Amino acid sequence: MTLFDLVFRSMRKNIKHYYLYFFALIFSVTLYFVFATLQHDESVVERSGGSMGAAFSAAGILLLIIAGIFVVYANAIFLKRRSREIGLYQLIGLSKSKVVRMFMLENILLSSGALFIGIGVGILVSRLFLLLLMKLIGFDGYITVTFSTSAVLQTVLVFMVIIAFTSIQMLFTVYRNTLLHLFNADQKGEIPKKPKSILSAILAGLGILLIVFGYWLSGNMMNDLLFFNMLLVLASTILGTYLLFRVTIGWVLYQVRTRKQGHLGLNNSLSIASLMHRMKGNANSLTIITVLSAMTLTMLSGSYSLYYATEQETRYSFPFDFMLDEIRSEELPEDMISLAQFEDALKAEGIAYTKSKLELLGVEGEYKNTNFPAIIGPRDVLWNSYMINAEQLEEAGLDIGIPEADTIIYHEAQLGVFVKDLNLPFQINVTSSEPHRTFEVVKYGEGDVYNFSTGPQLVVNATDFERYKKEMAKENFLELSPEWVVRTVYALNITDPKQLPRASEIYGGKESIYGEDFYSIYENALRESGLLIFIAGFLGLVFLISTGSILYFKQMTEAEQEKQSYKTLRQLGFSEKELLRGIVRKQIFVFGLPLAIGLLHSIFAIKAASFLFLSDITVPTVIAMSAYGIIYLIFAVLSVGYYRKIVSEAL
């Protein structure tokens, strides 16, 4: 029998352990190849003005790091499982170098198989990926992908490096371990030790304390030391997570177990006892998995929220499709379009629209009894502020309600989520005219009420508006020419949303003083967030599959190590069903714990980052997190399935 025969035999025998690893490897290769293709694809690079190419190469590097860690880790698990086999080959007289050669050959065959298939699949699906990307960023045109030799070379090269790593790993395993070690490696579990009560209790508490502190700080880090605080949050949460797995959980389980006084019962024997048996060895990997999961979840929820909220976020700053000043065309600079020109063009193309007049009354004044949050800073004078007539807004299609006399509905989209911290009511003393008049702010309205606003908008009812307009002395108003005291603008909304892109094209990205139009801003934002969700989504998937597989591999190994226990238990008269109940409980711990803690971490991370969003992101966050949970559930089910097989074969 040649070495090749031996290798093929052992590969055939091992494929049922390998298939998930094989699949995960193929997936990583495919994805890396697709990223590399997109990074080199000229049409993509052109369309994005270079930013996409850079984003994809950055994503590629991140992907490589994850794939590298995953492959090396999975390989370590496999080597441990097969250490008896490695020992056996040596025992029957194969030299170490021959064993190494055999395992390397196997590894290289397997990995290059995955590489080959991965690239093949990558070539087939890269167009699909590109279509998905284009759909996500809202591009409808026809697009082709060119086959990129440099992408293939790049992929082959980086995965060769990873394969080289695993080969070195094998070399070490074979050369550094004694036969005795190899024969015992696969059944090494640790012995549950009695925790040193006081120290353990302190460390156990410290773990939780550190996490809680990290959570608390994440909600209170908006001050001058922001960067330092962020690092502190990370350090404290990660260390806390490690202590949690290394000490706290073991300590809690030990307390529960001691309390049972030996009357542990089957379910606990299969879950608690088995978990305690391996807690120390699992602490590192569980910490890494939890932190990775938290990162992934944060990244996924964040980017999904960004994508999900793109339209709403844009609407917050651009309540109208178009907004133009009433200015005669001859006064306009070259790069601006006048209202009349725009309307003519719309009519010429048969695009229906509604047009409403808005009057913006520039006012000055001061705040009274406010508590603007620290991140915005204390405010006392009104800046860049307009008073607006609620009834005109209503007519223009903004349903914001009509304020009572002498009260204001306050709009300022920039404040974002911090607005929740504002206490209402507060007062605004408008000082643009004599006598000064004090309004009561009774409500905070969502978003802005006119396009491209740069300051607070004070929405009052028509009576108050008209009265104040009359009272206001022209010379008090800002530094604009007198006819601008009351600035008249027109809000245009396109009736059929499908014609919006065309209307935007007519507008031609030309600027009014109110910046661009809604659609072009929206399109831009969509492109960015679409790219982000595309990259984050697939990276997240790789993270998820990697961490899920690692947990699954570990459970496979444990199931095999505990086979004898299951056999004994079945001989003692416990049914498969009863055993599985205990095993399911263990899986809930093994998969649920990192997931639950990862979820909790990411909830706080998202909460801390929510100031980036103008709108509420609960819905997209919940969706992203549920999707994550469901994929984890699939791994847990797979793992229970493997246990079921082991248990039913045990007798």
Add this chain to the structure above:
Amino acid sequence: MNEKNIKKTVLHAQNLTKSYGTRGNVQDVLKGIDLHVDEGEFVGIMGPSGAGKTTLLNVLATIDRPTLGKILIDGDDISRMKDARLSTFRRDKLGFIFQDYNLLDTLTVKENILLPISLGKVKKLEAEKRFIDIADILGITDHANKYPHELSGGQKQRTSAARALINEPSMVFADEPTGALDSKSAAALLKTMEDVNKERGVTIMMVTHDAIASSYCNRVVFLKDGMIYSELYRGDKTRQAFFQEILKVQGVLGGDSVDSI
């Protein structure tokens, strides 16, 4: 032991046959065995390798199913029971002692012993009482909170025996219980089993290839080629005399018999 004239039958096997293999290549391991075990008996099963000792034990202990034949334990026909009922039956009525102890490494001595009654109807207080009782008899009270790896072979086997007795079984099956023990621990364990058998009236069936071990029994059944070859009753003989008798039969049977004394 109770001196009743008519003893209750605990186990009754009729025409037990067990074959392995597929149609073309059938191997009969048990070829029609009839066996009767009364309450309070300590029966040894001996025979050369391949005689079918372990298969017989597995079939009688409901771990394996007979190809043909009938087995009654406590009047229940276990050869017709469904798997799920068999599990419950094993848990409630039978006890097991294995050659390699088969303790769960992750559990302490006490947890291991209490495991078989953890799903039953036994109340915690009652379970505790039974544990104290049995641990005392087997001399492992001091080791209750130790893990198996901290015990010697003999202590592990005592733990295993305690686990077999905790559910107050109708019958205990022991498969080479002394196989992995040194002679001193083996003797101590066998003495304990003898005591348990006498004082508590527990019915025991033990498979062994060791003549010394079987000399502790009331009766030894010899198997050869899947059939009962002969039976020896100890009666009022001393253990030494019984041992000599066993050796004689073993000599005739041949096989892996000759253990140095």
